[in-house]
Amino acid sequence: MEHFVVSARKYRPQTFEDVIGQQAITNTLENAIKNNHLAQALLFTGPRGVGKTTCARILAKKINQASGEYLDEDFAFNIFELDAASNNSVDDIRNLNDQVRIPPQTGKYKVYIIDEVHMLSSAAFNAFLKTLEEPPAHAIFILATTEKHKIIPTILSRCQIFDFKRIGVLDTKKYLEKIAIQEHIEAEDDALHIIAQKADGALRDALSIFDRVVSFSGKELTRKAVSENLNVLDYDEYFKTTDLLLENNIPEVLVHFNTILSKGFDGNHFITGLASHFRDLLVSKDKITIELLEVGDNAKKKYLIQSEKCDLRFLLQGIELANDCDLKYKSSKNQRLLVELALMQLASVTFDGEKKNNKPFIISAVVFRSKSPKKSKAKFIVKEEIKAIAKQEIPEIKNKLKFSKPPSVESVKVVVKTNAPRRSALSLKSLERKTEIAKIEVDFEEVDGLPKDAFSESKLLLLWEEYMNLLLEKGKKSVASIMNSNVPRLENGIVHFQLPNVSMKDQLNRAKQPLIKYLREKLNNYKIDIVVDVNEEETKKYAYTPDEKYQKLKEKNSALELLKKTFDLDL
Numbered sequence: 001m002e003h004f005v006v007s008a009r010k011y012r013p014q015t016f017e018d019v020i021g022q023q024a025i026t027n028t029l030e031n032a033i034k035n036n037h038l039a040q041a042l043l044f045t046g047p048r049g050v051g052k053t054t055c056a057r058i059l060a061k062k063i064n065q066a067s068g069e070y071l072d073e074d075f076a077f078n079i080f081e082l083d084a085a086s087n088n089s090v091d092d093i094r095n096l097n098d099q100v101r102i103p104p105q106t107g108k109y110k111v112y113i114i115d116e117v118h119m120l121s122s123a124a125f126n127a128f129l130k131t132l133e134e135p136p137a138h139a140i141f142i143l144a145t146t147e148k149h150k151i152i153p154t155i156l157s158r159c160q161i162f163d164f165k166r167i168g169v170l171d172t173k174k175y176l177e178k179i180a181i182q183e184h185i186e187a188e189d190d191a192l193h194i195i196a197q198k199a200d201g202a203l204r205d206a207l208s209i210f211d212r213v214v215s216f217s218g219k220e221l222t223r224k225a226v227s228e229n230l231n232v233l234d235y236d237e238y239f240k241t242t243d244l245l246l247e248n249n250i251p252e253v254l255v256h257f258n259t260i261l262s263k264g265f266d267g268n269h270f271i272t273g274l275a276s277h278f279r280d281l282l283v284s285k286d287k288i289t290i291e292l293l294e295v296g297d298n299a300k301k302k303y304l305i306q307s308e309k310c311d312l313r314f315l316l317q318g319i320e321l322a323n324d325c326d327l328k329y330k331s332s333k334n335q336r337l338l339v340e341l342a343l344m345q346l347a348s349v350t351f352d353g354e355k356k357n358n359k360p361f362i363i364s365a366v367v368f369r370s371k372s373p374k375k376s377k378a379k380f381i382v383k384e385e386i387k388a389i390a391k392q393e394i395p396e397i398k399n400k401l402k403f404s405k406p407p408s409v410e411s412v413k414v415v416v417k418t419n420a421p422r423r424s425a426l427s428l429k430s431l432e433r434k435t436e437i438a439k440i441e442v443d444f445e446e447v448d449g450l451p452k453d454a455f456s457e458s459k460l461l462l463l464w465e466e467y468m469n470l471l472l473e474k475g476k477k478s479v480a481s482i483m484n485s486n487v488p489r490l491e492n493g494i495v496h497f498q499l500p501n502v503s504m505k506d507q508l509n510r511a512k513q514p515l516i517k518y519l520r521e522k523l524n525n526y527k528i529d530i531v532v533d534v535n536e537e538e539t540k541k542y543a544y545t546p547d548e549k550y551q552k553l554k555e556k557n558s559a560l561e562l563l564k565k566t567f568d569l570d571l
Contacts (some may be wrong), residue, residue, distance in 0.1 A: 263571045502534055
């Protein structure tokens with residue numbers, strides 16, 4: 001049986017030209033060797049699997065070959081590799097310092113590669129400082145690390161630093177295509193793209209995944225086999241989910257999500273993937289941003305087709321809802337319900353085009369129980385019926401109101417409130433004509449000729465107190481206490497009411513409309529309004545110290561001072 005060599009070792013680059021995705025660094029190093037402008041201490045830093053150690057070995061070999069005396073020799077005896085993860089003590093560095101003094105037998109330089117240099121102890125770093133700052137002319141140090149922030153500044157200042165970047169998805173995919181051809185493996189474009197994405201910028205990881213998938217599926221790599229082996233949710237699932245969301249089909253969306261969970265996928269993995277899918281659809285909507293779409297050619301066509309179906313509001317709100325769900329996922333006690341709620345809200349974004357704000361909501365179940373192509377017509381019929389009913393009811397309203405001058409029927413605005421779901425017009429069809437109206441109100445400010453009787457401030461105060469008593473009877477003690485905290489004053493037909501803080505103002509504003517309606521009807525003045533202000537001085541007055549509070553209480557009850565002295569109490 002032939003010995004198997006993993007692809008990461010078998011296809012390790014031997015020259016700078018073979019290094020993938022680090023062209024700026026390899027060009028700099030080649031020019032430095034060519035012009036004899038190479039520093040004696042170099043630091044290679046960057047993520048795992050991007051070519052730091054590989055570049056260090058190629059550089060160590062090329063340094064001596066540049067002299068031109070031994071072009072075919074690899075100068076293995078002039079290259080010393082030290083793994084700082086296991087040789088991180090002061091004694092290891094002292095041994096290294098002793099070796100540095102001895103010049104090379106052949107070639108011009110001795111190269112010391114110290115991998116994972118951030119693992120050295122503080123004492124080892126300090127022992128290495130002098131040698132690194134003033135090494136012998138024949139010694140060159142190449143340090144490699146994934147965590148530059150753990151290296152002490154005095155070491156960093158003595159090195160020429162090269163930052164290696166993550167390797168792009170497309171570069172990784174092209175490299176995998178070359179290896180697949182050399183290994184006589186038939187691989188789908190999307191299959192290699194999934195491997196490149198899973199590697200997350202590390203070429204060594206990509207080669208390891210490639211070996212694993214080949215072991216699973218043999219000489220043919222399909223997208224389905226790769227997705228199954230790597231436990232990656234196929235993008236077709238997201239395309240199907242988005243189609244169902246655009247159709248406002250909540251039941252099918254929930255069933256589809258359940259199918260995904262039954263395959264062993266995590267809800268958090270699904271919702272983050274859905275947010276990424278919406279992002280990809282968003283960048284597909286413009287020719288300029290389509291370059292940001294890192295997918296295969298087959299997938300790109302699908303994204304372009306589906307992006308035409310999605311409007312911008314749906315995608316932006318979809319990303320916001322999915323990200324919000326992702327943030328709450330770990331702290332949620334019922335994680336599945338959290339994702340299902342997010343999906344139901346997403347399925348309601350495009351419903352009927354009637355949503356006028358960005359607050360999430362969920363459409364009524366009636367909508368997807370009775371899907372009908374005649375929905376818009378039915379909706380029109382219902383509106384016409386409501387108008388007809390409103391015209392019949394207007395004379396009754398006129399009789400109930402004390403109008404000094406009757407308003408014109410055309411100027412009256414009627415609001416019809418029913419017991420049916422708010423956003424589903426179709427459900428009104430099943431209601432009886434008279435019973436569907438629970439209440440009809442007049443928008444008084446828009447009606448011409450409404451009464452505007454004069455009234456005194458004393459009458460206003462009397463009605464103010466009556467309304468407070470009504471609130472107390474209904475159990476609304478907090479609003480009643482706020483109304484009782486000050487006395488309203490009348491200025492030019494406007495009621496002004498001052499409060500000591502903003503929170504009290506907000507609470508009263510929320511309960512203000514019924515109060516205005518009550519005063520308008522009782523005073524027969526439909527132009528009256530209430531303005532709530534905050535008194536800054538009064539706000540400061542309420543910020544009592546403990547001593548001031550005690551003095552106030554003592555003014556109300558002089559027995560407190562006797563109580564304090566009798567029991568020797570303190571504040």
